[in-house]
Amino acid sequence: MRDVDEHTITDEVIDRFKDTPDPRLKQIVESLVHHLHDFVRDVEPSFDEWMGAIQFLTRTGQICSDSRQEFILLSDTLGVSMLVDAINHRMPEGATETTVLGPFYVEDPPVFANGADISAGQPGEPLYVDAQFTSPEGAPLAGATVDVWQSDSEGYYDVQRSDLEGAALRGRLFADEEGRVRFWSIAPTAYPIPYDGPVGDMLTATKRHPWRPAHLHFMVAAPGYETLVTHIFVAGDRYLESDAVFGVKSGLIDPFPPQAPGVAPDGRRMDRRWRRLDYRFGLKRAPAAAAAPAAQR
Amino acid sequence: MRDVDEHTITDEVIDRFKDTPDPRLKQIVESLVHHLHDFVRDVEPSFDEWMGAIQFLTRTGQICSDSRQEFILLSDTLGVSMLVDAINHRMPEGATETTVLGPFYVEDPPVFANGADISAGQPGEPLYVDAQFTSPEGAPLAGATVDVWQSDSEGYYDVQRSDLEGAALRGRLFADEEGRVRFWSIAPTAYPIPYDGPVGDMLTATKRHPWRPAHLHFMVAAPGYETLVTHIFVAGDRYLESDAVFGVKSGLIDPFPPQAPGVAPDGRRMDRRWRRLDYRFGLKRAPAAAAAPAAQR
Numbered sequence: 059m060r061d062v063d064e065h066t067i068t069d070e071v072i073d074r075f076k077d078t079p080d081p082r083l084k085q086i087v088e089s090l091v092h093h094l095h096d097f098v099r100d101v102e103p104s105f106d107e108w109m110g111a112i113q114f115l116t117r118t119g120q121i122c123s124d125s126r127q128e129f130i131l132l133s134d135t136l137g138v139s140m141l142v143d144a145i146n147h148r149m150p151e152g153a154t155e156t157t158v159l160g161p162f163y164v165e166d167p168p169v170f171a172n173g174a175d176i177s178a179g180q181p182g183e184p185l186y187v188d189a190q191f192t193s194p195e196g197a198p199l200a201g202a203t204v205d206v207w208q209s210d211s212e213g214y215y216d217v218q219r220s221d222l223e224g225a226a227l228r229g230r231l232f233a234d235e236e237g238r239v240r241f242w243s244i245a246p247t248a249y250p251i252p253y254d255g256p257v258g259d260m261l262t263a264t265k266r267h268p269w270r271p272a273h274l275h276f277m278v279a280a281p282g283y284e285t286l287v288t289h290i291f292v293a294g295d296r297y298l299e300s301d302a303v304f305g306v307k308s309g310l311i312d313p314f315p316p317q318a319p320g321v322a323p324d325g326r327r328m329d330r331r332w333r334r335l336d337y338r339f340g341l342k343r344a345p346a347a348a349a350a351p352a353a354q355r
Numbered sequence: 356m357r358d359v360d361e362h363t364i365t366d367e368v369i370d371r372f373k374d375t376p377d378p379r380l381k382q383i384v385e386s387l388v389h390h391l392h393d394f395v396r397d398v399e400p401s402f403d404e405w406m407g408a409i410q411f412l413t414r415t416g417q418i419c420s421d422s423r424q425e426f427i428l429l430s431d432t433l434g435v436s437m438l439v440d441a442i443n444h445r446m447p448e449g450a451t452e453t454t455v456l457g458p459f460y461v462e463d464p465p466v467f468a469n470g471a472d473i474s475a476g477q478p479g480e481p482l483y484v485d486a487q488f489t490s491p492e493g494a495p496l497a498g499a500t501v502d503v504w505q506s507d508s509e510g511y512y513d514v515q516r517s518d519l520e521g522a523a524l525r526g527r528l529f530a531d532e533e534g535r536v537r538f539w540s541i542a543p544t545a546y547p548i549p550y551d552g553p554v555g556d557m558l559t560a561t562k563r564h565p566w567r568p569a570h571l572h573f574m575v576a577a578p579g580y581e582t583l584v585t586h587i588f589v590a591g592d593r594y595l596e597s598d599a600v601f602g603v604k605s606g607l608i609d610p611f612p613p614q615a616p617g618v619a620p621d622g623r624r625m626d627r628r629w630r631r632l633d634y635r636f637g638l639k640r641a642p643a644a645a646a647a648p649a650a651q652r
Contacts, residue, residue, distance in 0.1 A: 061605050064441035071434035071601060077562040086398050087561060091433055093394035098438050100386045107383070108439045112426045119416010119426075129409045129416075136388055137368035141395050142405045144361035264384060265374040304368060308358050 068095040114256055121255045127161060131257045134158060134303035135266075147284075152194030153342040157305040159287050160275065162215040167205055170229045173324055175242035178226035182211035182244025184332040185314065186322055190238045191278055194340045198237030202280040202341075205230050206241070209272070213249030233280075240324065245314060245333050246272045248297050261302070268302050271295035273310075276339065283341040290337055312337055365392040411553055418552045424458060428554045431455060431600035432563075444581075449491030450639040454602040456584050457572065459512040464502055467526045470621055472539035475523035479508035479541025481629040482611065483619055487535045488575055491637045495534030499577040499638075502527050503538070506569070510546030530577075537621065542611060542630050543569045545592055548599050558599070565599050568592035570607075573636065580638040587634055609634055 062070045071091045078084035103111070118128045133139045139158050147156040170176055191202045207228035209215055216226040231239040250268040253261060261268055273289035291298060291306055293313040298306055314333045322328055359367045368388045375381035400408070415425045430436045436455050444453040467473055488499045504525035506512055513523040528536040547565040550558060558565055570586035588595060588603055590610040595603055611630045619625050 062437075062601065064438055067434050067438050067441065067601060074563060074597070074601075075561050078560070079562065080560070083560060086400075086404070087557075089394055089397045093390045093397065094433060094435060095438055097386055097390035098435055098442070100390065101383050102442045103383075103439055105439065105443055108430070108436075112424070112430065115412065115426050116416050116419045116424070119413050120419065122413045122417065127409070127413070129412050133405070133409065136391060137364050138391060138395060139405075140359075141361055141364050141392055142400055142402065144364065145395070145399050146402055260384075263375070263377070263380060264372050265376065266371060300371070304359065304364060304371075 064099065068092060071095070114260075118256045126252065126255075128255050128257055130161065131251060131255075132260075134251070135257055135261065137304045140304045147342070149342055150194055152196070153340045154286060154288055155307045155309050156286065156288050157307065157310060158303055159277075160303075162207060162217060163205075163275070163277065164207070164217060164225070164228060167207065167228045167230045168225050170231050170241060172231060172234055172238075173240050173242075174229075174231075176206065176227060176229040177243050178216075178224070180210045180226050180244060182247075184328065184330070185243045185245045186240070186324070186332065186334045187243065187274070188238065188240050188323065188334070188336045189276070190236065190338045191233050191280065192237055192338060192340055193283075194342065196338075196340075198233070198235070199280040199283065199341060200233055200235045200237055202233040202237060202278055203230060204233060204239045205275075205277040206243075207275045208243065208246040209249050211244060211247055213247045242326075243274075246274050246292065248272045248295055251302050266302065267297075267300065269297045270301050270303060271297035271306060273305075274335065278339060278341060280341055282344055284344050286339060286341050288339075290335060361396065365389060368392070411557075415553045423549065423552075425552050425554055427458065428548060428552075429557075431548070432554055432558065434601045437601045444639075446639055447491055449493070450637045451583060451585055452604045452606050453583065453585050454604065454607060455600055456574075457600075459504060459514060460502075460572070460574065461504070461514060461522070461525060464504065464525045464527045465522050467528050467538060469528060469531055469535075470537050470539075471526070471528075473503065473524060473526040474540050475513075475521070477507045477523050477541060479544075481625065481627070482540045482542045483537070483621070483629065483631045484540065484571070485535065485537045485620065485631070485633045486573070487533065487635045488530050488577065489534055489635060489637055490580075491639065493635075493637075495530070495532070496577040496580065496638060497530055497532045497534055499530040499534060499575055500527060501530060501536045502572075502574040503540075504572045505540065505543040506546050508541060508544055510544045539623075540571075543571050543589065545569045545594050563599065564594075564597065566594045567598055567600060568594035568603060570602075571632065575636060575638060577638055579641055581641050583636060583638050585636075587632060 072088050075084060075087050118132055121128045143156055149155055191199045210227055216222050231241060233239055248269055248271050253268040272292040272295050275289050278286040291311045293311050312335055314335050317332050317334055319328050319330055369385050372381060372384045415429055418425045440453055446452055488496045507524055513519050528538060530536050545566055545568050550565040569589040569592050572586050575583040586607060588608045590608050609632055611632050614629050614631055616625050616627055
């Protein structure tokens with residue numbers, strides 16, 4: 059009988075997983091036990107603190123539903139989601155950085171022609187977007203599938219609006235021969251992540267706010283390239299330095315420069331202030347394509 | 356704008372907790388982020404693996420109910436509960452080691468006089484227990500409150516039996532002037548922890564079994580001493596080396612020596628084989644009492 063104490067129990071538990079058939083699962087549980095035990099030894103929780111952790115995790119699971127994923131929110135607010143993103147997207151020169159998908163993406167959004175207005179009549183400051191999608195070296199990706207989605211002028215996505223029927227401020231466009239899409243929308247706004255659950259309690263207890271800075275989401279797919287999931291953030295937003303989910307990267311901030319009334323690039327006559335976003339996105343080659351880069355151009 | 360990558364994000368997240376008012380909470384969240392990020396960097400989860408973890412934790416929370424606590428079971432099976440126990444019970448010489456409380460303790464169990472039978476007629480091999488409770492130096496703790504509980508001959512606790520009314524195989528006794536309690540019961544048996552949920556899935560995927568070796572639970576309270584929560588395990592049990600919750604310590608194993616038919620210590624005539632447990636338990640002084648040990652004798 060090998061007696062275990064607070065120092066030797068970790069090896070004992072890891073040893074118990076020795077017959078795990080899947081080597082990857084074995085690696086994960088061994089590492090989990092190692093780091094989890096180190097955490098416990100580090101903070102030396104009282105029994106009451108341990109029970110508090112059990113209850114926090116239980117509440118986090120129980121508030122999850124078809125329309126809410128509190129464990130993803132916990133992962134987001136502890137920086138784990140962005141860490142997993144960084145590990146899975148080590149980007150080469152010329153490729154646009156990635157950030158979190160977020161909970162508001164909807165599969166198969168409505169399709170728009172180039173130049174269309176995706177705002178579905180939602181009020182806000184008009185925004186004209188001219189985006190180009192290329193290889194890391196700048197070769198246009200004609201036909202790329204470009205999904206965009208964003209919050210409205212009050213900080214809500216369409217799926218959070220019970221008064222809306224159908225999509226608004228989201229859509230799918232296809233890049234033209236220059237690899238470009240153009241569309242009208244409205245300027246996105248900052249918004250809080252859901253904070254009426256355990257994650258909100260954690261933010262409150264640690265004096266953190268739940269806000270995300272204003273941003274426009276993109277998900278871009280092109281054959282031979284890794285699908286790009288990212289946002290472009292609006293420069294000057296007060297939450298850029300303190301995004302609740304740590305999603306901001308400086309290369310993803312754009313001034314969305316304000317424009318005086320006049321004629322827009324597509325000839326539309328603007329009688330009020332509007333903004334524009336001109337941005338070039340570089341996509342990373344998928345691993346198989348990277349082996350034969352010449353074939354991709 | 357400080358740009359973060361997979362290495363610098365940890366400091367960025369820890370910095371975000373800098374205004375946490377409660378210094379203990381601040382210490383805990385900082386350590387959590389540090390160790391959690393180290394774990395993620397160590398295993399480099401794919402997006403699918405990360406989503407698998409989110410779903411495992413969600414299922415673990417959602418199966419919890421008034422009568423089931425799957426996160427405690429997860430803590431138990433990962434050795435965390437015993438690690439927390441070890442950290443909170445660094446025992447002096449002469450004090451009995453502790454182990455997990457388990458989910459089957461019931462507050463305010465039925466009270467029995469010394470010498471009573473607590474089995475409520477449950478079938479099994481008769482067991483006579485003679486236990487003494489003392490200070491670490493061996494001074495008897497007269498009047499100590501002794502709660503005992505155990506599984507039946509089929510591996511179930513009374514609270515798991517829908518066909519039972521009232522308690523069986525559990526009770527409260529009070530130590531006599533020699534610090535002793537004596538009672539009749541039946542020999543406890545091995546049993547599996549609940550394995551029809553996410554924790555059971557983890558055990559199956561890692562080829563671990565859900566069994567706990569046979570044991571008799573004790574919770575002992577005496578003024579001026581830390582309440583002792585422990586089990587005494589039956590020597591020879593096939594699961595002693597592989598308790599699913601890592602609760603076994605060699606000092607807590609006893610042969611429960613089998614006895615031939617004849618006369619028991621209390622004069623009861625036994626016409627079949629029976630077992631006995633004679634055990635001395637040492638209790639640790641509570642911190643306040645330790646400052647004035649002479650007053651405790």
